[in-house]
Amino acid sequence: MSEPSRDGHAAADTYDFHTIQGKWLPVWQRMDPFRADRLAGDDPAAQPDTRERRYLLDMFPYPSGDLHMGHGEAYAFGDLLARYWFQRGYNVLHPIGWDAFGLPAENAAIRRNAHPAEWTYANIDTQAESFKRYAVSFDWSRRLQTCDPAYYRWTQWLFLRLYERGLAYRKASYVNWCPTDQTVLANEQVIAGNCERCGSPVTKRELTQWYFKITDYAQRLLDDMEPLEGHWPERVLSMQRNWIGRSEGAYVDFAVEGREEPVTVFTTRPDTLFGATFFVVAPESKLAAELVTADQREAFETYLEEVKRTTEIERLSTEREKTGVFLGVHAVNPVNGQRIPIYAADYVLADYGTGAIMAVPAQDQRDWDFARRYDLPIVRTVQPPADFEGEAFVGDGPAVNSANAEVSLDGLGVDEAKTTIISWLESKGLGRGAVTFRLRDWLVSRQRYWGAPIPIVHCSTCGEVPVADEQLPVELPDLRGADLSPKGTSPLAAASDWVEVDCPKCGGTARRDTDTMDTFVDSSWYYLRYCSPNDEERPFDPDDVRRWMPVDQYVGGVEHAILHLLYSRFFVKVLHDLGVLDFTEPFKALLNQGQVINQGKAMSKSLGNGVDLGEQLAMYGVDAIRLTMVFAGPPEDDIDWADLSPAGSLRFLQRAWRVAGDVTSELGADPADGDRALRKVTHAVIKEVTEHVESFKFNVAVARLMELVNAVRKAIDSGPGPADPAVREAAEALAVMLSLVAPYTAEDMWERLGHEPTVALVGWPTYDADLAAAETLTAVAQVAGKLRDKFEVSPDISEDELRQLALASERVQSALAGREIRKVIVRAPRLVNIVPG
Ligand code: ANZ
Ligand code: ZN
Numbered sequence: 001m002s003e004p005s006r007d008g009h010a011a012a013d014t015y016d017f018h019t020i021q022g023k024w025l026p027v028w029q030r031m032d033p034f035r036a037d038r039l040a041g042d043d044p045a046a047q048p049d050t051r052e053r054r055y056l057l058d059m060f061p062y063p064s065g066d067l068h069m070g071h072g073e074a075y076a077f078g079d080l081l082a083r084y085w086f087q088r089g090y091n092v093l094h095p096i097g098w099d100a101f102g103l104p105a106e107n108a109a110i111r112r113n114a115h116p117a118e119w120t121y122a123n124i125d126t127q128a129e130s131f132k133r134y135a136v137s138f139d140w141s142r143r144l145q146t147c148d149p150a151y152y153r154w155t156q157w158l159f160l161r162l163y164e165r166g167l168a169y170r171k172a173s174y175v176n177w178c179p180t181d182q183t184v185l186a187n188e189q190v191i192a193g194n195c196e197r198c199g200s201p202v203t204k205r206e207l208t209q210w211y212f213k214i215t216d217y218a219q220r221l222l223d224d225m226e227p228l229e230g231h232w233p234e235r236v237l238s239m240q241r242n243w244i245g246r247s248e249g250a251y252v253d254f255a256v257e258g259r260e261e262p263v264t265v266f267t268t269r270p271d272t273l274f275g276a277t278f279f280v281v282a283p284e285s286k287l288a289a290e291l292v293t294a295d296q297r298e299a300f301e302t303y304l305e306e307v308k309r310t311t312e313i314e315r316l317s318t319e320r321e322k323t324g325v326f327l328g329v330h331a332v333n334p335v336n337g338q339r340i341p342i343y344a345a346d347y348v349l350a351d352y353g354t355g356a357i358m359a360v361p362a363q364d365q366r367d368w369d370f371a372r373r374y375d376l377p378i379v380r381t382v383q384p385p386a387d388f389e390g391e392a393f394v395g396d397g398p399a400v401n402s403a404n405a406e407v408s409l410d411g412l413g414v415d416e417a418k419t420t421i422i423s424w425l426e427s428k429g430l431g432r433g434a435v436t437f438r439l440r441d442w443l444v445s446r447q448r449y450w451g452a453p454i455p456i457v458h459c460s461t462c463g464e465v466p467v468a469d470e471q472l473p474v475e476l477p478d479l480r481g482a483d484l485s486p487k488g489t490s491p492l493a494a495a496s497d498w499v500e501v502d503c504p505k506c507g508g509t510a511r512r513d514t515d516t517m518d519t520f521v522d523s524s525w526y527y528l529r530y531c532s533p534n535d536e537e538r539p540f541d542p543d544d545v546r547r548w549m550p551v552d553q554y555v556g557g558v559e560h561a562i563l564h565l566l567y568s569r570f571f572v573k574v575l576h577d578l579g580v581l582d583f584t585e586p587f588k589a590l591l592n593q594g595q596v597i598n599q600g601k602a603m604s605k606s607l608g609n610g611v612d613l614g615e616q617l618a619m620y621g622v623d624a625i626r627l628t629m630v631f632a633g634p635p636e637d638d639i640d641w642a643d644l645s646p647a648g649s650l651r652f653l654q655r656a657w658r659v660a661g662d663v664t665s666e667l668g669a670d671p672a673d674g675d676r677a678l679r680k681v682t683h684a685v686i687k688e689v690t691e692h693v694e695s696f697k698f699n700v701a702v703a704r705l706m707e708l709v710n711a712v713r714k715a716i717d718s719g720p721g722p723a724d725p726a727v728r729e730a731a732e733a734l735a736v737m738l739s740l741v742a743p744y745t746a747e748d749m750w751e752r753l754g755h756e757p758t759v760a761l762v763g764w765p766t767y768d769a770d771l772a773a774a775e776t777l778t779a780v781a782q783v784a785g786k787l788r789d790k791f792e793v794s795p796d797i798s799e800d801e802l803r804q805l806a807l808a809s810e811r812v813q814s815a816l817a818g819r820e821i822r823k824v825i826v827r828a829p830r831l832v833n834i835v836p837g
Contacts, residue, residue, distance in 0.1 A: 093531075160466050194311075250422050266434065273402075322369045457501055476516075554590045623744050675720040
């Protein structure tokens with residue numbers, strides 16, 4: 001059945017990945033082995049697949065072209081885990097779909113003068129073919145595309161559910177605006193002050209936009225992270241925490257001269273109230289416009305124009321010189337009655353806290369800088385230590401200068417001073433303890449074409465009227481040939497036939513909302529749709545969702561650490577509150593893969609260091625590329641393609657494949673009769689690979705497989721020979737374990753070993769604990785030649801380890817009785833002799 005393995009292999013014994021790929025891909029396609037519920041009968045309700053379920057979710061791709069190296073890596077990891085679960089006999093859900101709406105499709109369509117749908121679906125087809133060739137274990141029957149009306153119908157349905165609960169609403173506000181893409185952006189899409197998509201500096205515009213009220217869920221989004229600890233990367237949890245940005249403090253009311261109602265500020269440091277020497281409001285807030293006196297109006301308006309051109313990042317920077325303008329009015333400090341001037345300054349943001357602050361220059365550096373620039377008084381209310389050299393002192397210390405006739409904070413530490421002043425303010429009705437969050441409501445409307453239309457009709461009589469559920473989907477008008485280029489208003493507005501409708505309520509003339517939803521809305525619930533992708537009655541079947549959700553393991557890039565994960569968590573909580581889900585977190589565990597870089601840098605067109613996945617696959621084959629990705633390092637680390645050797649991976653696969661061909665024992669030969677030394681290696685490797693896969697040390701697992709290949713090779717060539725049943729045992733275990741990373745090679749090995757396809761479902765090899773246990777022997781420790789202690793040690797213990805072990809022994813120490821040690825003689829692995837002085 002097989003040729004000898006020495007030099008000069010026969011042609012039939014040449015490993016050729018092209019042939020192997022061409023041979024197995026169609027076989028698998030016919031077998032369709034990776035369907036969820038595979039063991040269910042024709043009527044799954046009557047005859048369900050009762051195996052334990054596991055849901056492995058890969059972040060679904062954006063169809064921006066063919067798959068790239070980053071995909072190659074991410075899906076190699078996700079597939080490794082899914083295949084491991086298949087081998088363990090779980091009923092695995094491993095679906096795939098496309099996040100298919102969004103700007104890139106629209107921009108590409110404009111460039112090519114084509115319809116976004118054409119570009120999108122063509123890319124999806126390309127990627128789907130590539131995924132199949134890449135042998136990812138997807139359940140293809142569940143494939144979805146968020147731009148399909150059959151999908152976005154339910155995105156719209158979910159919008160309406162949020163709308164009914166008051167969680168989707170419209171408001172006018174200053175919003176992030178990308179001047180290049182001519183669209184608003186969510187805060188989450190502004191990266192370091194620039195548009196996430198195109199990199200242009202983001203400016204502000206006042207617009208009426210749709211929002212999801214994620215702020216209602218801020219505290220729960222924080223609290224519910226607790227069970228995720230240890231299962232999500234700590235860095236992702238902390239990014240979420242920071243983004244939500246919980247602050248404890250107080251609201252304090254300040255009277256303003258010549259104004260009826262007081263102005264409230266939010267402060268995290270109410271203990272510093274006695275040091276508030278001026279007052280600042282956000283320039284673009286309504287309050288600023290109301291407060292400014294006629295004298296100061298012109299200066300104020302000039303300043304406001306300047307501010308609108310500044311990004312949020314610049315505004316908050318502590319480095320930047322502070323600017324502002326006096327508004328001509330004064331506030332009154334409620335604790336000491338002092339008149340303090342009110343400024344508008346851009347370091348105060350309109351949409352955080354109340355958009356107004358009490359400025360305490362002695363304790364806050366930005367206030368300090370401003371006070372210096374505008375020559376305002378600085379009063380210390382926390383005593384810094386004697387050696388303090390900074391300007392504003394933000395540390396703890398006894399309060400000073402902080403007393404009035406009724407309350408004194410002097411001498412108290414920061415925390416105690418806070419509680420004291422908050423109770424005093426509360427008793428006087430001048431303020432109250434409070435918690436705020438940095439998280440803003442999620443701006444979901446976009447003035448672009450390629451997205452799910454917002455299912456609302458605007459009627460001059462009835463106002464906002466939701467489209468009835470039965471009328472969904474509100475399909476995108478075709479707009480073929482229309483001008484989609486960014487104009488600042490939605491291209492949908494130009495489709496007058498589509499826009500003009502009868503009001504669902506009164507029947508009068510009305511207009512459809514012409515905005516589309518942010519694509520993050522589409523991706524906030526796709527993992528639910530996978531559970532029952534073809535349900536035509538509802539977004540998902542609650543029974544199916546109950547069976548599969550929450551996702552057991554989510555795999556994807558850390559670039560989604562905030563937006564996508566936060567939004568998905570929010571959606572699940574809302575749906576939980578609606579009574580449709582019985583859990584509150586969508587993803588039990590998260591694995592972030594690193595990036596594939598090249599020559600130390602992220603791949604980019606301008607650097608010319610791009611590596612093309614398709615070319616790599618053509619050169620080395622799918623298995624060698626997957627193996628290279630997995631072997632490169634821990635999954636979270638970046639991998640530098642320049643440092644890796646796909647050719648080396650290919651050689652390893654050849655060696656493994658030849659081993660399978662060399663086996664000459666009968667199928668089913670009893671391994672118990674085989675060579676014990678090889679069996680020990682095989683079982684130890686199975687044990688370790690199992691542990692490494694479960695703890696995501698995939699690279700180490702691969703290293704163990706390499707060790708196993710070497711051991712069988714040796715056994716074939718110079719050990720017990722190819723007919724020994726232990727050689728078959730090793731080769732079979734190798735094929736099964738290798739199927740997680742190199743499915744084609746493994747399948748071909750399996751056939752060479754005399755089996756039927758598919759190796760992917762034969763079951764994970766088990767190990768015999770006795771065989772897997774490392775061999776130990778007994779080492780002795782002597783003191784002055786007398787036996788004092790014994791240890792069980794590994795045969796390859798080092799001299800150093802053995803010495804340490806002996807010296808740490810209590811018996812040895814008591815035999816030494818405090819005497820000095822003159823000499824330690826170590827003969828690893830069996831003997832240590834300690835000679836006292
Ligand atoms: C007085 C004070 C004294 C403050 C002091 C800090 C230190 P976090 O922790 O980020 O929530 N603040 C409030 N609203 C603001 C806004 N709209 N724009 C810019 N800054 C604003 O910070 C809350 C603190 O940031 C508040 O506490 C306020 O300054 C400022 F020694 O009030 B503080
Ligand atoms: Zn109406």
